[in-house]
Amino acid sequence: PGNQIALIGLARAKAELFQPAAVRAILDGFRFTPPNERAYRVACADYHRLVGEWAEAREVYRAMLEKDPDDHEVRFALANLYERAREDEKAKAEYAKIPPGSGPARRAKLGVAAVLTLQRRFAEAAETSKCLLAENPADAAPLAQLVRTLARGDQPDPAIAMARAWLANNPRNELGTTMVLHALGRALLDGHKPQEAARVFDQLH
Numbered sequence: 006p007g008n009q010i011a012l013i014g015l016a017r018a019k020a021e022l023f024q025p026a027a028v029r030a031i032l033d034g035f036r037f038t039p040p041n042e043r044a045y046r047v048a049c050a051d052y053h054r055l056v057g058e059w060a061e062a063r064e065v066y067r068a069m070l071e072k073d074p075d076d077h078e079v080r081f082a083l084a085n086l087y088e089r090a091r092e093d094e095k096a097k098a099e100y101a102k103i104p105p106g107s108g109p110a111r112r113a114k115l116g117v118a119a120v121l122t123l124q125r126r127f128a129e130a131a132e133t134s135k136c137l138l139a140e141n142p143a144d145a146a147p148l149a150q151l152v153r154t155l156a157r158g159d160q161p162d163p164a165i166a167m168a169r170a171w172l173a174n175n176p177r178n179e180l181g182t183t184m185v186l187h188a189l190g191r192a193l194l195d196g197h198k199p200q201e202a203a204r205v206f207d208q209l210h
Contacts, residue, residue: 013044020051028052059090081109084116093120111137118150127158145181149188161196168192
């Protein structure tokens with residue numbers, strides 16, 4: 006069983022590295038048992054997403070949720086898939102089913118904010134991110150989403166100032182810094198400041 010779990014981990018790592026042939030080879034040779042069935046199904050969905058087979062990934066997630074409607078991580082993955090496919094209302098509906106206090110709850114709210122931004126419902130999107138940021142001002146994810154929302158909503162200057170203030174106040178948060186720098190660079194582009202945007206993106210490569 007330990008080796009099987011390691012194989013699933015390897016398959017998911019290969020998916021993150023965009024090596025679909027390696028993932029497919031691992032999955033084709035895998036013989037799952039009930040204890041590792043969930044991990045196998047998630048790895049299969051990862052593979053389908055990697056190669057652009059979104060309908061197949063969606064069916065994997067749906068089947069898993071039929072078996073366990075309280076698998077919130079799988080529901081989040083399904084919602085995120087709908088978001089990427091621009092099935093906006095379906096994405097929001099699935100995000101909304103994830104209860105407060107569960108593992109992906111904050112990420113689900115950010116997903117809603119992202120979809121609302123895509124729908125140009127900027128005020129609602131901004132409010133969602135602001136609520137999350139009020140709970141934890143050091144959390145880069147809602148800050149980055151708020152910056153993206155404001156910039157897309159023709160408010161690039163406040164977005165830029167907000168990103169720079171967060172970066173100044175959180176110099177040791179490396180992962181968060183990367184996230185906020187990406188959002189800042191995009192906000193600078195939206196604000197027609199390509200030279201400043203180029204300097205920001207230079208820090209990221």
